[in-house]
Amino acid sequence: EIVLTQSPATLSLSPGERATLSCRASQSINNYLAWYQQKPGQAPRLLIYDASNRATGIPARFSGSGSGTDFTLTISSLEPEDFAVYYCQQRGTFGPGTKVDI
Amino acid sequence: DVKLLESGGGLVQPGGSLRLSCEASGFVFSAYAMTWVRQAPGKGLQWVSGISASGNTIDYADSVKGRFTISRDKSTNTMFLHMNNLRAEDTAVYYCAKVGWNTMIRGGFDHWGQGTLVTVSS
Numbered sequence: 001e002i003v004l005t006q007s008p009a010t011l012s013l014s015p016g017e018r019a020t021l022s023c024r025a026s027q028s029i030n031n032y033l034a035w036y037q038q039k040p041g042q043a044p045r046l047l048i049y050d051a052s053n054r055a056t057g058i059p060a061r062f063s064g065s066g067s068g069t070d071f072t073l074t075i076s077s078l079e080p081e082d083f084a085v086y087y088c089q090q091r092g093t094f095g096p097g098t099k100v101d102i
Numbered sequence: 103d104v105k106l107l108e109s110g111g112g113l114v115q116p117g118g119s120l121r122l123s124c125e126a127s128g129f130v131f132s133a134y135a136m137t138w139v140r141q142a143p144g145k146g147l148q149w150v151s152g153i154s155a156s157g158n159t160i161d162y163a164d165s166v167k168g169r170f171t172i173s174r175d176k177s178t179n180t181m182f183l184h185m186n187n188l189r190a191e192d193t194a195v196y197y198c199a200k201v202g203w204n205t206m207i208r209g210g211f212d213h214w215g216q217g218t219l220v221t222v223s224s
Contacts, residue, residue, distance in 0.1 A: 034210030036147075043197055043217055044139075044147060049210030056212075085146075091206050092149040092161060094139075 004095035019075040023088035104128040111218030122183040124198030131179040135201035140194035155204035
């Protein structure tokens with residue numbers, strides 16, 4: 001069973017700063033990794049699929065990279081609406097999440 | 103527009119049963135895999151079960167295997183989750199989601215419903 005580890009658990013940044021979130025898989029997952037954003041009281045929203053493809057309607061400030069076991073979600077310049085929890089996922093496994101707060 | 107509408111949640115006693123439904127519209131239902139994801143209060147996301155576009159491939163999380171059954175009905179564009187022998191730890195918001203591919207291998211979960219709350223308590 002694949003385990004996904006996310007770091008850091010919490011990322012404290014200011015609007016305009018760059019956010020770099022990490023997701024590490026316990027074994028190679030062939031780039032089939034997705035990233036989600038979730039705000040309180042809302043359903044998750046798909047940001048990135050297959051490691052580096054932005055989902056429909058996702059702003060260009062969100063980008064995904066990586067392959068094999070190490071993946072990164074980058075938010076180039078944080079907007080106020082980007083402060084949320086971010087999860088990575090591969091098939092039936094979610095990471096524990098990274099909270100991006102002010 | 104893709105729409106996913108869950109229903110069937112509620113309060114149930116331990117050992118009881120519930121059936122969740124997810125009514126889909128706005129896309130070719132038979133072409134995409136579907137999945138259930140849950141979130142316990144204050145916790146992270148937990149995948150529950152998934153079903154391929156054809157219905158031939160079904161997977162469950164170990165925590166629900168043998169108690170939950172996923173199915174889909176292409177005539178009504180609806181996915182179901184039959185939950186038996188419910189436990190307190192099954193208490194969560196249950197989301198249905200569309201997969202961006204015909205199996206769960208890739209594509210991410212690209213559209214989500216609003217969720218339905220299941221509370222297991224005596």
